Amino acid sequence: xxxxxxxxxxxxxxxxxxxxxxxxxxxxxxxxxxxxxxxxxxxxxxxxxxxxxxxxxxxxxxxxxxxxxxxxxxxxxxxxxxxxxxxxxxxxxxxxxxxxxxxxxxxxxxxxxxxxxxxxxxxxxxxxxxxxxxxxxxxxxxxxxxxxxxxxx
Amino acid sequence: xxxxxxxxxxxxxxxxxxxxxxxxxxxxxxxxxxxxxxxxxxxxxxxxxxxxxxxxxxxxxxxxxxxxxxxxxxxxxxxxxxxxxxxxxxxxxxxxxxxxxxxxxxxxxxxxxxxxxxxxxxxxxxxxxxxxxxxxxxxxxxxxxxxxxxxxx
DNA sequence: GTTTATGCAAAACATTTGCAGCCTT
DNA sequence: AAGGCTGCAAATGTTTTGCATAAAC
Numbered sequence: 001x002x003x004x005x006x007x008x009x010x011x012x013x014x015x016x017x018x019x020x021x022x023x024x025x026x027x028x029x030x031x032x033x034x035x036x037x038x039x040x041x042x043x044x045x046x047x048x049x050x051x052x053x054x055x056x057x058x059x060x061x062x063x064x065x066x067x068x069x070x071x072x073x074x075x076x077x078x079x080x081x082x083x084x085x086x087x088x089x090x091x092x093x094x095x096x097x098x099x100x101x102x103x104x105x106x107x108x109x110x111x112x113x114x115x116x117x118x119x120x121x122x123x124x125x126x127x128x129x130x131x132x133x134x135x136x137x138x139x140x141x142x143x144x145x146x147x148x149x150x151x152x153x
Numbered sequence: 154x155x156x157x158x159x160x161x162x163x164x165x166x167x168x169x170x171x172x173x174x175x176x177x178x179x180x181x182x183x184x185x186x187x188x189x190x191x192x193x194x195x196x197x198x199x200x201x202x203x204x205x206x207x208x209x210x211x212x213x214x215x216x217x218x219x220x221x222x223x224x225x226x227x228x229x230x231x232x233x234x235x236x237x238x239x240x241x242x243x244x245x246x247x248x249x250x251x252x253x254x255x256x257x258x259x260x261x262x263x264x265x266x267x268x269x270x271x272x273x274x275x276x277x278x279x280x281x282x283x284x285x286x287x288x289x290x291x292x293x294x295x296x297x298x299x300x301x302x303x304x305x306x
Numbered sequence: 307g308t309t310t311a312t313g314c315a316a317a318a319c320a321t322t323t324g325c326a327g328c329c330t331t
Numbered sequence: 332a333a334g335g336c337t338g339c340a341a342a343t344g345t346t347t348t349g350c351a352t353a354a355a356c
Binding site for chain 3: 170172175206207209213226232
């Protein structure tokens with residue numbers, strides 16, 4: 001069963017209805033499985049497919065998908081929430097490198113995270129959400145630009 | 154030299170002026186070194202000390218302190234930025250457990266983070282900011298409440 | 307005396323909500 | 332007919348900005 005079909009059944013088994021709007025939004029999320037889309041970014045893509053769907057519907061749908069544990073939702077650094085299919089559906093275990101300069105998000109996988117998650121769970125009783133370890137800093141590109149600017153000065 | 158004095162000189166050596174407002178805000182930050190204050194929370198404390206300082210000044214001062222690398226600034230989960238003295242000034246190396254239910258922030262220290270930071274730096278050229286690894290999940294308290302609710306149902 | 311900082315109010319920004327009309331069964 | 336769902340516009344909450352006044356060096 002495809003990711004898409006898998007999620008469709010999740011929605012159908014919930015108390016929420018599977019509307020054309022929700023299907024369209026889901027398609028965009030599946031097509032952009034490697035991106036971390038904000039509501040506005042998704043809305044922008046959506047406009048090309050179907051200009052009649054409102055931004056409020058996008059927000060409401062993302063909320064519902066989050067509630068159904070289809071999506072992760074994290075606000076990374078600049079106050080804009082970004083959404084991403086959860087591990088259960090996209091089958092990829094990864095974490096995030098978030099640049100505080102350009103707000104770009106890179107993904108990262110490493111066995112060290114598994115240890116960290118176990119430690120935090122046993123020591124603090126803290127249940128780590130999947131894919132939600134965020135490391136804030138400055139990405140290579142921004143650091144290079146910074147060095148360049150310093151040279152010019 | 155105390156943390157406070159240390160930061161005062163940092164400001165004096167910068168292009169920014171040391172005004173009474175900035176001094177007062179700094180004092181509150183130093184007094185609450187273990188907290189992660191939002192602008193509003195700081196403003197609330199500030200009102201007791203000096204009701205004449207405006208909220209805009211709080212935001213501008215926090216921005217300046219962030220620029221001078223006196224403060225960390227991260228937006229944790231719910232779109233509200235929180236500020237905290239940087240490691241250089243508070244001398245405490247720690248990271249964050251952020252509850253996505255109650256938005257509480259717990260701090261955590263462990264040698265595993267040092268390894269992780271080294272790895273990310275060498276492998277991705279990513280320069281990790283101090284104290285800014287954020288692990289999102291559900292804290293023990295919220296998990297217990299959740300279990301309790303399930304039992305009652 | 308010039309530059310920088312402040313306070314207030316208004317604007318900006320992402321997000322949420324109220325409500326009337328719309329589907330879907 | 333009743334239910335949830337949608338789109339629009341208005342409201343919300345946090346943060347930023349314009350501007351006239353005040354303070355700092």
